[in-house]
Amino acid sequence: MILFLCASPVQILRTIQLHMRVDEFKGESEICICDTFGGADEICERIKELNIFDSTSYLRISTLNKHKILSLPMEYYFPLSEFTKKVKRERYETIVSFNIASPQSFLAYNAQKNKGMTTFIYGEDAPNIYDYHDVIPNEHGIVVNRLFRLNHPIFNASRWYFSVPEKMQRLNDAPAVKMPQIAKNDYKLIEVLNHVFQYKLDQNIENADVIILGECFNVDGRLQNQDIVFYETLIKAFPDVRFALKPHPRERSNRFEQLCKVIESKGIPWELYALNENIENKILTSICSSCLISPKLVIDVEPRCLLLFNILKNEIKLKEGGEVFTRRYIELIRSLPSFYDQKERFVLPETKMEYYDVFSKWTQKTEEGVND
Secondary structure (H helix, E strand, O other): OEEEEEOOHHHHHHHHHHHHHOHHHOOOEEEEEEOOOOOHHHHHHHHHHHOOOOEEEEEOOHHHOOOOOOHHHHHHHOOOOHHHHHHHHOOOOEEEEOOOOOHHHHHHHHHHOOOOOOEEEEEOOOOOOOOOOOOOOOHHHHHHHHHOOOOOHHHOOOEEEEOOHHHOOOOOOOOEEEOOOOOOOOHHHHHHHHHHHOOOOOHHHHHOOEEEEOOOOOOOOOOOOHHHHHHHHHHHHOOOOOEEEEOOOOOOOOOOOOOOEEOOOOOOOHHHHHHHOOHHHOEEEEOOOOOOOHHHHHHOOOOEEEEOHHHHHHHOEOOOOOEOOOHHHHHHHHOHHHHOOOHHHEEOOOOHHHHHHHHHHHHHHHHHOOOO
């Protein structure tokens, strides 16, 4: 039995793709969807309707998301959550997890490591490039785990599935496998995904020239409203350009509601919009959202992307005052244009003036009907 652990819409999309299209994952399987985003229970019911997996479960894990160093060892040996009780009770030969530092990965791995599990696979959390500096267990955590005879799965993966394996930070010697792309003419798979997520054509996307991709820096207390100030000025400077916002899934309130139209995603992964709509004719803008590069990595389309990363990165700080971005991560972000065939369509301006210059040229071409 294969167990897929999913905690976000894009992880569910990737799980369905792997199960339907990759031979390694076509065997007897169970998908476990956790209560970490709105509408997860409804998505779970629709997956059951389609009979995609041999078993489909919806589990509450909110009690697991604790940061105290002893919380997971105590939960493992004296389980209170339905999730922990389940993974200690069942047997799985393979576990696939998309959250590299999640409590559910840790508990599932340790529950199954002595019960015949032969394979533990990590898949990417979202189509992007990765820096794991903030999820690798510190020395104190490793010592505590050893005292309780527990292991962190991050060091024991059997394989890694990533869109860009050559850019991945290697944490052990397990092979890195390229995550397959989804063809826009794979109509059967897209039909299944559309039903699972209740996808419908969104007129706000259809009508927009520019899509602002929301991020979680403000939610995490790492950024105030510098992004809103920038976009407000931008929108006022270009009154004839049609803007729309795709909020980040973890944003509970719409900080942009007075600025532009909002895409009501309701649990629909951005990659599904990219599969169904012609976003290659749109301009995408954000600080450094994974949604900027995911259309290229997942579907091989190249919308024009304009990043605020170089302009706002110094405004983004940890709550305790430290730096958010490592040197490696900055290098990875700056390497993103290299993934495009048309590299001039993925731009990281160094200054606001340069951003406005590129934006002005691109929107003028959009109005004239020129795509390149």
